[in-house]
Amino acid sequence: MALSKKRYFIQLSYDGSLYHGWQIQPNAITVQELLDKAMSTYFRQTIETLGCGRTDAGVHATDFYAHFDVENINEEKVLKSVAGINAMLPYQIAAKTVIPVKDEAHARFDAVARAYKYYVHFEKDPFKVNRSWLLKDKLDVNLMNKAAEQLLNYTDFSCFSKSNTQTFTNNCKITKAVFEETDNGLVFTIQADRFLRNMVRAIMGTLVRIGKGEIDLDDFKAIIESKNRSKAGQSVPACGLYLVKVEYPYLV
Template sequence: MRYFIQFSYFGKAYHGWQNQPNAITVQEVLEKALSTLLRAKVEVVGAGRTDSGVHAKQMFCHFDVDAISDIDELVYRLNAFLPDDIAVQAIIPVAQDAHARFDAVERTYEYWLVKEKDPFLFDHAHFVKHPLDVDSMNKAAKMLLDYTDFECFSKSNTDVKTFDCDVREAFWTVGKEKWVFTITADRFLRNMVRAVVGTLLDVGMGKMAPERIHQIIASKDRGEAGVSVPAKGLYLTKVSYPKEIFDEQKG
């Protein structure tokens, strides 16, 4: 049978989600825990990959195994077995052809920054001491919705077949403790959100006008965009699927 796992993790200790040689990853830790508890080799397929140090408030993966007799018990045992920085919220039976990556229709990221030094958010957000013009940043962010080709924000020398992404929302909100950038799209390129945020911060600090976004995107040149902000402020917050994928559990 095929199951989806909904889980979350704090990424500081990991070299991203996807398995790598000679580096600890979230996928490796989760697969080892599942294999140990189910007494069989288990491989999982994630909804996507997050880079080293990036966090996930909501992430999904799928795996195949014989029918699980007590799902609640397995969730409990997994959480007891996993380290404190990884938590499983649910294990959900799905259709056999359901795919955690290819069936995802939308993903949302948040980027957190703080304007004052805060020891309690040091590992959770990026500290920016410079004054920022949030209205200009939001003006520039809104322009992202007019484009689909985001090669200028992609990690160099990547092996993707297309740089097209359908960005559906992009905006900043200012809270008492932190500023949050929210961006939703059908897919993201490697390093894309961190490069977008770095570029918007240049706008906010007055290093470029909001309209400069048009030229940067048209250039398709990573060197024209801003620097990538630190990974510690980036969170995958939501992965959305068609409702019918989860109908299997009702049967």
């Protein structure tokens, strides 16, 4: 008896330094393009993945999900496909696991929370090139954390969104936003139910202005309430940004 079409999630991680983001684009190499080609070759049928979101050029992911459908292949073979898929992927992209899900499961719309980290280092380090942002300014981390706390009091983040996006709403529920100091560095962690395009990098750029003393907490609140992207800080470089967690109600 012929097997039917079945949906799966694939969990992966990637170093985005060499790629023009996740989503397939004309005239540019992307993570999705290479993943789809590898999986199509392995399963000997056209595979089209749909990711949990879009990461921009140069952005990394340690936890990323995409869903895909396969036809007429035994589930056991699909679940054991990780090694074969990895053999066809460049070393910057790694499949972690394949998970069977319901036919209506959706990697983007079913996600209930996402978390990003942004890494900063303050001294030249050849091992952090393209993986962290080198910033030589002195920063008031305590003040930056006070400002970051204010993000939890708002829902409309139009001021941090790239213009001309196709979203129906700029509302997000941020549940965590905090800076932690490390050896020769700083890590910003932010978690929300959803994020707008370029949102984390724009938030980080505005918080750095707080840390440098260019604006104060009242200015920061006014920027958010203005809903005007031109009022916020510049987007920081993509190299320091990582998608680190995506949560689904049906995955433990």
